[in-house]
């Protein structure tokens with residue numbers, strides 16, 4: 022285990038079971054966001070996201086879910102993701118331990134063909150759970166979205182007395198549309214399942230306050246910690262793979278180098294072409 026720390030942000034390179042058991046105090050976390058391996062065969066820097074049996078995967082998940090729940094403060098919240106096929110098991114396991122307030126769908130569009138012989142997967146499920154349904158943080162005013170109904174067309178709601186123009190904003194429902202992180206997007210990092218900044222912004226704004234501590238036990242590219250920092254929260258991110266820890270150190274500006282290696286964002290192919298074009302124009306100008 023290796024711990025990197027700067028001001029209010031901690032990056033821990035290690036196995037989350039070990040780190041959760043030995044490094045994080047019980048009852049110390051305001052919000053936990055969990056985006057674990059989904060057991061669908063993704064390649065996490067050479068580590069295959071596939072267990073020998075479904076039972077083995079679920080047994081592993083149940084162990085860290087229980088550990089995570091123990092870390093929550095009494096008014097804490099937890100958001101947890103997994104693949105559509107395993108979410109029903111998570112739901113049944115967690116509802117015995119926490120109150121599940123929302124079963125969210127993160128929906129995205131895709132121009133590519135997902136499947137030809139069945140309906141392709143276009144969403145990922147998220148459970149929003151709290152320790153105490155009578156005492157939890159929910160900053161609804163910080164996550165308002167446009168209400169597409171009346172407001173735009175200045176329709177009048179005649180059910181109100183006196184009649185009023187419809188609200189132009191509302192609290193989002195349980196289907197969230199955010200674009201997936203694509204190769205050409207500024208936020209892109211080299212990771213197969215990076216989550217969008219916009220998704221984490223909604224979760225962190227809604228379920229924590231400035232100064233609160235947010236834990237992500239499967240940090241990947243450290244999107245949670247990155248957004249937590251931008252929103253003046255504290256963060257603890259855990260990740261097994263060194264390559265991804267390096268992304269986190271750079272993204273959070275904790276370090277500019279790792280064991281003598283300068284940490285730089287990988288240059289994407291289209292950026293190489295741009296650089297080549299720029300260089301050839303510069304050369305031409307001086308010829």
Ligand SMILES: C[S@@+](CC[C@H](N)C(=O)[O-])C[C@H]1O[C@@H](n2cnc3c(N)ncnc32)[C@H](O)[C@@H]1O
Pocket residue numbers: 035036037038056057058059065068212214215216217238239240241242243244245259260261262265
């Ligand atoms: C679905 S990804 C998380 C992506 C992340 N939310 C993001 O925005 O980039 C899951 C991550 O868990 C890491 N991981 C897998 N097993 C782990 C373990 N036992 N302890 C810590 N991290 C682990 C993988 O390397 C992978 O980066």
